[in-house]
Amino acid sequence: MKHWQELEETQPTVARVLQNSVIRKRLAHAYLFEGGRGTGKRAAAFLLAKAFLCEQTEAANPCLTCRECRRAESGNHPDMHVIHPDGATIKVEQIRQLKKEFSMRGMESQKKVYVVEEADKMSVGAANSLLKFLEEPEGESLAMLLTTNAYQMLPTILSRAQVMSFAPLSPDRVTRALVEEGYNEKEAGIAAKLTSDLTEAEQFFEEQWISQAREKVIQLIDDLILRPFDSFITLHETVIPFFPERETVQTALDLMMLWYRDVLRVQVGQSDAIVYIDQEEMLSKQAFQLSQGKLGNNLQAVMDAKRRVNANVSPQLVMEQLLLRLQEG
Ligand SMILES: [Zn+2]
Structure with missing residues (x-):
């Protein structure tokens, strides 16, 4: 400099x-x-x-x-x-x-x-x-x-x-730094949204945690729309075992929030700003299936869930109730 x-x-x-x-x-x-x-x-x-x-x-x-x-x-x-x-x-x-x-x-x-x-x-x-x-x-x-x-x-x-x-890095800067270090861009962008701390962001990549976390959340969201009756099985067999603690459940909820925000971005024609950069097809499909009102409710439901996990309600219970709310029409 x-x-x-x-x-x-x-x-x-x-x-x-x-x-x-x-x-x-x-x-x-x-x-x-x-x-x-x-x-x-x-x-x-x-x-x-x-x-x-x-x-x-x-x-x-x-x-x-x-x-x-x-x-x-x-x-x-x-x-x-x-x-x-x-x-x-x-x-x-x-x-x-x-x-x-x-x-x-x-x-x-x-x-x-x-x-x-x-x-x-x-x-x-x-x-x-x-x-x-x-x-x-x-x-x-x-x-x-x-x-x-x-x-x-x-x-x-x-x-x-x-x-x-020194102010925290912007998500763009964190993404760039991670990509420069050789991390996959599609995951780097998400990690950068979860934290502005580079060291913490790097920890998400250990044992490919972020990659798996992302897949599990996408699967849950996909099931909610296409196979709603399966979503509880996915929650208990796939999601909860992978996000067992309060802290990791918060990350799962953050990942869901980022997803619904992406759907909203696609709806309003801001596809270039999406975070799940390799999921445009599925995001577009959901942008078509979900009304803006429903998306707003979903985001609200995820935020409520985050608050309740924070307030010491059992994460498992919070997640079950969240699924019910997300399934409502
Ligand atoms: Zn000089």
Whole structure:
């Protein structure tokens, strides 16, 4: 990432706040960048580091040609340090080493930058050691702590850093990221609708869970229309065993909701926006069979079911009653 405008496309608030702070020379000594994986925390940290070190910025954008920029870009800047977990944690020795390097004066400028990736993985010792560092910033220093789990950070650290929250990824971005990682597009689009967290989205693909989940929900919906008497058998033999827990039943209900919304999209001529991209034929058939009123009722029924599962009603009972409502004319 080279310019603030680039960051602004996905993280407008963060980009504006940071850019303005550089322009006004009002940067905090320490920032906590928190947000899901893939939201651009790392790219923003490196951009800010360059904007901080560069001596000929324009509108807070690093020039990318000066010595400072080039060294920062290559990862060889003597006053810029990046720390990431050594194994499962960030160890106290790593923070001590960092302090040691920072205490060595004689570099060209007084500016020092450090980035701590996966900062929630700091051991208690490391966190306490870093805390002292944050409390007594030396010279012109800039610390950036990156985390996907801000709630796991020590409150004392949180209170000493300015928190910048990175907005969740849009479904389009999650889909693109998943497809780039090699996941099937027809499932990626659905996973992206179920969560904006890339790590969580990837978990749906473990043991092809999402692919099977999708098939089972489609079968249930198909039975409801074509073989209504079979739908209870499908529910008990296929759907409930696959979605046994409260949490997974919620996902099944989300998948149903996405389906009925797709049918509605086809009805209003927005087929290009459907989520079940390989099911256009069946969606079109249902768009013809189901009235808009009926579709609205179905969506309402699924939402009610979600609420009841949440309110601790037995998921099995909720699903049975949902089927009855969906079968009504
Ligand atoms: Zn520069």
